[in-house]
Amino acid sequence: MPRAAAPAPEISEGPSATVALAELQLAANRLGRVVERLNTIPALGCVRIRFNGDQLTLEATDLKMTLMLNLEAQTTGKADLVVSHRALAGFLRAARGPVTITHMRGEDHDRVRLSDGEIQVTLQLSIPPEDFPQPFKEPDPGAMRGGGTFTLSGAQALRLFDLGRSCVSREETRYYLNGTFLTTKPEVGTLRAVTTDGHRMAIIDCDAPARFIEGPRINGSKATDRPDGLIVPVRAVDLLIAIARKAGNAPLTFAADARHLLVTAPGLRLVIQGIDGTYPDYTRVTPPASDAFTAHLSTSALSRLRTIASATCYGRSLP
Template sequence: MRIIIERSNLLKSLAHVHRVVERRNTIPILSNVLLRAGSDTLGLKATDLDIEITESVAAQGEQDGATTVPAHLLYDIVRKLPDGAEVKLSLNGEGTQMTVSAGRSNFRLQCLPETDFPDITAGELSHGFTIEAAGMARLIERTQFAISTEETRYYLNGIFLHTIESEGDLMLRAVATDGHRLARAEMKAPSGSEGMPGIIVPRKTVGEIQKLLGDCAADTEIRVDLSDAKIRFTIGPVVMTSKLIDGTFPDYQRVIPQNNDKELTLDRATFSSAVDRVSTISAERGRAVKLTLADSNLTLTVNSPDAGTATEELAVGYDSDDLEIGFNARYLLDVTSQLSGEEAVFVLADPGSPTLIRDDDDTSTLYVLMPMRV
């Protein structure tokens, strides 16, 4: 193979595909990116056996061919080449080395044959729909912080994506929970998603699709095809195929409180800043912050046996019975950072029951937070 490509185009494509490659691999071929040269395109492919990303980029082909080279090494080389450089990729006669040259820079990389490179065949994907990048990004951003990192409950290590009837409309809903907090976001279901199976998209896949969505305009049309075992995202020239988590997501509806009767309304930014300030007193992550509610007044308190005590008072909208309840400070900050309105609404019951948190003017997202003993 022999092909010439503009450095910025190659760098952008490598940035998309090399991220799925694990830096430490027991299988050498999985450290590599597959390069396939055509007459006017260069195809790139990388995989970790769970996720596969492919992309085609315009190039000037001189001789067709394919090989695989270390993904992170090639990315670092191209990243350090000067802007505007033309990069020439050429394979030696034996196919054991690829030369990367640009101007006076020359690198020779060890190759492994393309025939060794694994292929994740998607199989038949039973459902497909088109969705705007902004809509997909919003579902992910509003929920991904609540994905569990606890490997024992593997079925919580992703976002549960499914359709559901809500007030006469079919909604596409994303849910994530780690058992301590729950995040739910929804939008009107796109045409073609009717009857789709409920799927759990793994945490790594969620992170990769979020990065890809960040690289495209908000109104870009994304194609999503899925079955109960795999999902494929097509974003322009980039195609990402991923395995899904094989498990059953718990009945999250049972966790969402229906009978909480105490409503607290507060300024989101002021509250978030106050939580951040009082939690400074403790170096311990996850320190509980106590919320004391009485007569339209909220007192935030953090006690640290080693450092001392911090309190701050806020004027809030609250006219129910006096209440003391504790929450993990970090979880409170995570939730309030997802809210987009000026005011946040907390719907509470008692110190031992889950609390519902939502935007004052946005019904499409809600959050549930389990209290802590204080």
């Protein structure tokens, strides 16, 4: 006689949140620049989703930076879930309308259901929210004002980080060059970004006042013969460029101490751990300004020059 099938485990629907598709797609794109796809810690490839009241919070980390985004949502109840970013991003590429995220409680495992009204995906939850990494304590912007604190518009931040991006070094042995050095312009007290790979160097100045403090050296001594500042890793630089492109004139507030950079904006909170190293004293190799040669080129002329150079220079990246 055939055996009777075991009863299916009971699953009950719990709290849910409905959010606009475009906002969720933009958030997933930004979180994708943070999550580690190849890692030995499964939680680093996931996104923590929390909803309560009229707000949906998404969080991702790679242990070197943590991004937290707040979206407006219509919610019923509150929930705390850890969902695979790969599965979430794949669903959002196929979705066509507002997305509803529902927490479903079961006897064996909890589940989450993603639905846009036409497509419905149910995922099993295997990582409890308390196991989601929290590499940074909740930073206090007021306590970080001893370092560099400044506010930039999206256009200013894009200019600051994007113009020198092509000069960031890719050499792993010189890890302290794998980022953008935020510092203070000597004798002026304004913000400056420096990038170099040892052959090319970009120095981008901004009119925003900024003052940086320097952390102690490895031997505990305090250096006074080099500029103070913070080295922002290249992955964080790329994320800041993506955020600045969409920010427009919306303000981005930066607060830095000796090791961390806190970036805040409406609905956004980003904590970045700077590269623990000594950036070279770029002022020693910077030639003084000279009026011996001055050239004014239009954007169209530079574009034509780049088109010709890309066809004649093989094996070289063109900024």
